[in-house]
Amino acid sequence: MVRSSKKWFVIINPTSGNNASKKLWPKIKGFLKLNKFDFDFAFTQYEKHSIKLVYMALELQIKDIICIGGDGTLHNVVNAIMTQNYFSSSSINVGVIPIGTGNDWVKSFNIPSNIESAINAIKKDTISTQDIGRFEFKGVGTQPIYFNNLAGAGFDGFVVSKVKKLKYLGKTAYLLGALISMFTFKNFKSNITIGATEVSGKNLMILIGLCKYSGGGMQLTHAPNAFDGMLDISIAQNLSKIEILKNITKLFNGKITNYKKVKTYKAATINVEFSNDTPPFIQTDGELIGTGDFSVKIIPKAFSFYS
Numbered sequence: 388m389v390r391s392s393k394k395w396f397v398i399i400n401p402t403s404g405n406n407a408s409k410k411l412w413p414k415i416k417g418f419l420k421l422n423k424f425d426f427d428f429a430f431t432q433y434e435k436h437s438i439k440l441v442y443m444a445l446e447l448q449i450k451d452i453i454c455i456g457g458d459g460t461l462h463n464v465v466n467a468i469m470t471q472n473y474f475s476s477s478s479i480n481v482g483v484i485p486i487g488t489g490n491d492w493v494k495s496f497n498i499p500s501n502i503e504s505a506i507n508a509i510k511k512d513t514i515s516t517q518d519i520g521r522f523e524f525k526g527v528g529t530q531p532i533y534f535n536n537l538a539g540a541g542f543d544g545f546v547v548s549k550v551k552k553l554k555y556l557g558k559t560a561y562l563l564g565a566l567i568s569m570f571t572f573k574n575f576k577s578n579i580t581i582g583a584t585e586v587s588g589k590n591l592m593i594l595i596g597l598c599k600y601s602g603g604g605m606q607l608t609h610a611p612n613a614f615d616g617m618l619d620i621s622i623a624q625n626l627s628k629i630e631i632l633k634n635i636t637k638l639f640n641g642k643i644t645n646y647k648k649v650k651t652y653k654a655a656t657i658n659v660e661f662s663n664d665t666p667p668f669i670q671t672d673g674e675l676i677g678t679g680d681f682s683v684k685i686i687p688k689a690f691s692f693y694s
């Protein structure tokens with residue numbers, strides 16, 4: 388049950404799910420009131436605005452946040468939680484009503500996509516606390532970026548750069564993005580250090596996962612576990628276009644990690660240096676973040692959510 392003294396802050400990204408959040412907000416607001424949630428709310432007005440909104444809620448001592456949007460909105464909420472100085476990150480609790488295009492993170496935890504069921508799940512007051520990835524570009528002095536689902540460099544980042552323009556198509560945007568990218572993407576050279584293991588060579592993509600699904604339901608890492616204090620890493624080596632096409636269904640059923648040119652690892656850290664003149668795109672939780680040499684380390688049990 389929702390504790391009567393609890394105050395909530397609801398963040399709505401009106402653009403997520405092809406503007407579905409905006410359309411559905413009156414209905415969601417009605418359900419929240421019906422279920423006696425005591426809440427304030429705000430719409431995001433620009434990219435990453437949810438970071439400021441979370442800071443604002445925490446300043447008002449509101450530690451229970453409801454995030455209405457897709458993976459990108461949740462990613463920004465997580466980044467706010469990991470960079471604020473008001474409370475320990477794991478003492479802030481986030482409920483998610485998933486109204487995005489991919490909605491990948493919620494799938495790992497069976498958080499319902501139906502609005503009423505998602506609210507009922509939050510009402511149960513059951514909290515889980517998962518690990519978070521801390522991504523940092525090397526030598527450029529930019530702030531770390533935190534991710535709660537998966538980071539990817541190479542083909543994966545390239546697909547995300549294409550998907551942005553295709554999101555009006557809904558979930559098929561990711562598959563179509565992968566097919567389009569296949570023809571133009573070029574494999575890249577890199578030196579990778581995973582824990583104490585060094586791997587050099589030409590690769591299609593490097594995936595660093597915490598949870599099971601990304602790219603609109605693809606399963607690209609071998610044994611992801613968001614609670615084991617480890618990164619679940621896949622390196623897809625020098626696959627040709629034909630090999631990508633032949634294996635495309637395996638991207639969705641989890642069997643891609645059995646393919647001979649896909650190597651999997653578990654480690655608490657990874658360092659990646661690119662030797663191409665044009666290093667590949669990188670994405671975290673489906674958000675394109677740029678390109679360059681980077682490192683990632685795990686932060687165990689840092690993010691709490693209603694499960």
Ligand SMILES: Nc1ncnc2c1ncn2[C@@H]1O[C@H](COP(=O)(O)OP(=O)(O)OP(=O)(O)O)[C@@H](O)[C@H]1O
Nearest residue numbers: 403404431432433435457458459460487488489490
């Ligand atoms: N008012 C706004 N105008 C434009 N962009 C916004 C606004 N508010 C948030 N955003 C941006 O919208 C982007 C996409 O949001 P989100 O990922 O939640 O939806 P989606 O792309 O439909 O879903 P998914 O990531 O699950 O496929 C995020 O990068 C976020 O920073």
